[in-house]
Amino acid sequence: MKALILDTNILLDVFVFEDQRALPLRTALFDQQIKAYTCKSALAELADVLARPLFALECHQQQKILEQWLSLSKSIEEAQLTMAPWQCQDPDDQIFINLAYTLKPSVLMSKDHAVLKLARKAAPAEILITSDYLSFMA
Secondary structure (H helix, E strand, O other): OOEEEEOHHHHHHHHOOOOHHHHHHHHHHHOOOOOEEEEHHHHHHHHHHHOOHHHOOOHHHHHHHHHHHHHHEEEEOHHHOOOOOOOOOOHHHHHHHHHHHHOOOEEEEOOOHHHHOOHHHHHHHOEEEEOOOOHHHO
């Protein structure tokens, strides 16, 4: 089974928007059918995004989402991460690229164009970068 890395916009679809396209992913996560990974920097980005007024989430709602994600994923120490040979245009997203590179073979799910642009470069390293919500089944 490939390691699965979910970037923040995918996690928002799973935990905040409850996007129907993300329902199979959500079910697989909650049923522990897949192994998803995170790290401190990725969690910090999620916490920052959840706190934005745009989402109008109360502090307890934000905390519940963070706790759920932590219980459903395995956290990797940042000292264990290997820097990917490709740089993302958005420095905030580099952590997801590095996670995927460290845990290869892996699947990195994202809707971020800067991340998706690296898909071709990452493929030879056994990293699938995709916006396909069903890619975790591959």
